Amino acid sequence: MNIAYSPCPNDTFVFHAWAHGLIPDAPKLSVTYADIDITNNWAANAEGPEIMKISYAALPWVFSDYKLLPCGGALGRGCGPLVLVNGGDTEEAGIPEPSMLSGKRVAVPSERSTAYLLFRLWAARNVPGGVGEIVIMPFHEIMPAVRNGSIDAGLVIHEARFTYPSYGLKMLVDLGSWWEADTGLPIPLGAIIARRSLDTEAITGWIRASVEYAWKHPQASQSYVMQHAQELSPDVAQSHIDLYVNEFTANLGEDGYAAIEALLGRAADEGLVPSFDPALLR
Structure with missing residues (x-):
C-alpha cells in the first residue's frame, strides 16, 4: 500500500x-x-498514493475521491502557525503591529494550507487594506527570506515555533492563539485521507495501532525520526512530537470535528474554499 507524508518528526x-x-x-x-x-x-x-497527509484546508477539493480518516493527523492547542517579521526592522518601532503588513509581501508555505487559510481569515479582520503580494515558498526557505529582507513577513509552521529567534525574527501573531481565543476550539492542521475505494475502517485501525505503538515504545522510532529531520537537534525534534502528537492524533473526537467544521465553514462563507456537505467529514 502506498502512502505519502512529510519527513517532519510528528509524521515519522x-x-x-x-x-x-x-x-x-x-x-x-x-x-x-x-x-x-x-x-x-x-x-x-x-x-498520488492511496493514503496521504494533506492540509485540512485542502479537504473541500478532495471529498469526491478521498475520505478523511479520524486519526493520524495534526490537530491541537498551542500549535498554530506564526507570522514572523524581521526583528531588526521592528526594533525602532517597538512591538510589531498587524498594520505593518498592509501592502507588503508575505511568504506562505502552500496556497491550500491550513496556515494560509487561518492567515487569510485573520488578515481580513486585522490588516487595513489587506496585504500586498502573497509568495508561495518552500517552508525551509521562508525564515531566511524574511531575515534577508527579500520578503516582508513569513507564515511558518512546525519546528519554526522553536527556531525562529535564531534567525533574528520576531513573532507578529500566533494564529493558533488567535483561533483558540476566537472559537475556543483546537487548530486543525494536517489531515490523513484515504481513497474512498479502500477499506478505510481497516486503514484507520492500522494507523491507530501505529500511534499506540509509538506512544508505548517512544525510543523505537528515534533513529527513523532523526534520519528524516537531519537539520533539527534531538531536543527540537522531540518538542515537535510533543506538540503535534496528542489525543487528537489517535481520535479526532467531537472537539476535533467541531474545529474542522468551524474552520472550513468560515472559509466557505468567505468564499475561500468550495462549499461542501459537512456530512462528508465523517
Missing part, C-alpha cells in the same frame, strides 16, 4: 511502526516523503 513518529512492519496484519507500506504543498495538489487532482 506516528507512522514508524506501520512503515517498519510492526503492525500485525497491516499491509506493507511504500512511503513517499513529500511536502504538504505537493500532497495537497496530488489529492486535488486525484493523483
Whole structure:
C-alpha cells in the first residue's frame, strides 16, 4: 500500500511502526516523503498514493475521491502557525503591529494550507487594506527570506515555533492563539485521507495501532525520526512530537470535528474554499 507524508518528526513518529512492519496484519507500506504543498495538489487532482497527509484546508477539493480518516493527523492547542517579521526592522518601532503588513509581501508555505487559510481569515479582520503580494515558498526557505529582507513577513509552521529567534525574527501573531481565543476550539492542521475505494475502517485501525505503538515504545522510532529531520537537534525534534502528537492524533473526537467544521465553514462563507456537505467529514 502506498502512502505519502512529510519527513517532519510528528509524521515519522506516528507512522514508524506501520512503515517498519510492526503492525500485525497491516499491509506493507511504500512511503513517499513529500511536502504538504505537493500532497495537497496530488489529492486535488486525484493523483498520488492511496493514503496521504494533506492540509485540512485542502479537504473541500478532495471529498469526491478521498475520505478523511479520524486519526493520524495534526490537530491541537498551542500549535498554530506564526507570522514572523524581521526583528531588526521592528526594533525602532517597538512591538510589531498587524498594520505593518498592509501592502507588503508575505511568504506562505502552500496556497491550500491550513496556515494560509487561518492567515487569510485573520488578515481580513486585522490588516487595513489587506496585504500586498502573497509568495508561495518552500517552508525551509521562508525564515531566511524574511531575515534577508527579500520578503516582508513569513507564515511558518512546525519546528519554526522553536527556531525562529535564531534567525533574528520576531513573532507578529500566533494564529493558533488567535483561533483558540476566537472559537475556543483546537487548530486543525494536517489531515490523513484515504481513497474512498479502500477499506478505510481497516486503514484507520492500522494507523491507530501505529500511534499506540509509538506512544508505548517512544525510543523505537528515534533513529527513523532523526534520519528524516537531519537539520533539527534531538531536543527540537522531540518538542515537535510533543506538540503535534496528542489525543487528537489517535481520535479526532467531537472537539476535533467541531474545529474542522468551524474552520472550513468560515472559509466557505468567505468564499475561500468550495462549499461542501459537512456530512462528508465523517
